[in-house]
Amino acid sequence: MTTAKIARAAGIGEGTIFRVFDDKDALPAACTAEAARPDTTVAHLESISPDQPLAARLAEAAETMRGHMTRMGAVAGTLAAAGRLERPAPGKPGKETRSPDREAGLAAPRAALAALFEPEQDGLRLAPERLADAFQMLLMAAGRPGTPTPDDGGAGGSLPARRAHRR
Template identity: 65%
Template structure:
């Protein structure tokens, strides 16, 4: 049996579905190899012919740009945060949100770091990238994140010192910074510090 006939045939998909499938297969390879990844490697991982990649993206640079755009797309993470039950205590809601956001930042950083370390992208994100929320750049993504985080604070609005929107912004920036440093805070430590401050027992300095 020839290689062409032994290779698993790609299922019937729309062009957009095929591109998404190829990007999903390519992302772990991009993290491992950066810009040195080959279309042949991606084709093997996706179980398709190499020509299918070129028909879907045109060239490898377009594929790499699509991979970076997918890694930067926050749709799934924001949907996860939006789905957190408001019946949970606030601390548990924020821990789950922190874990989701930090996972997203870690994945995005892994892809961006691998590409940068191996020469960087030679092509900008494709204009159609952005998914269901049609994100228009980093500021729009940050704003959407603040919006879903504010929803987690809303049930306690009458008990809060600040509006949910302002607390969401503060929590967002703390989450982004908390994974850095020599001894990064865990999500539970971050939420404890955010809700109760630095003093043990919630006390204040005289």
């Protein structure tokens, strides 16, 4: 990965990169940080109408969150393929290993998701914040659409597609 290729892909002059970044190594970190920023995702979640039925709100939220995770995965995949993805060192046993940056990046979308549950809170068994946390973790655990999962024999695709395939 050369600065010339990066500049060409970005449609800018190579010198522009060094006016913004101290060196080539600062660029992958900036790409990762930008992809992980939840601002646009949170704005979209906050724009979902609370007048829709809960199922419709959650379906739209799921698509929004999947888009965000897909963008983060694309950046991480590109950096990994170029040998530039920095992974945190494994934590010591018994020590908290969650990154404060990661937690901060999850908190804003989680709050926006909780707001989607709030109009229904009188009929819910759990608090909106707890449901938002579970919803967010479920989406993250499900992975990107089309990625193989252990239960589908590597077929990938959506759950309805996998069920139809089994029939």
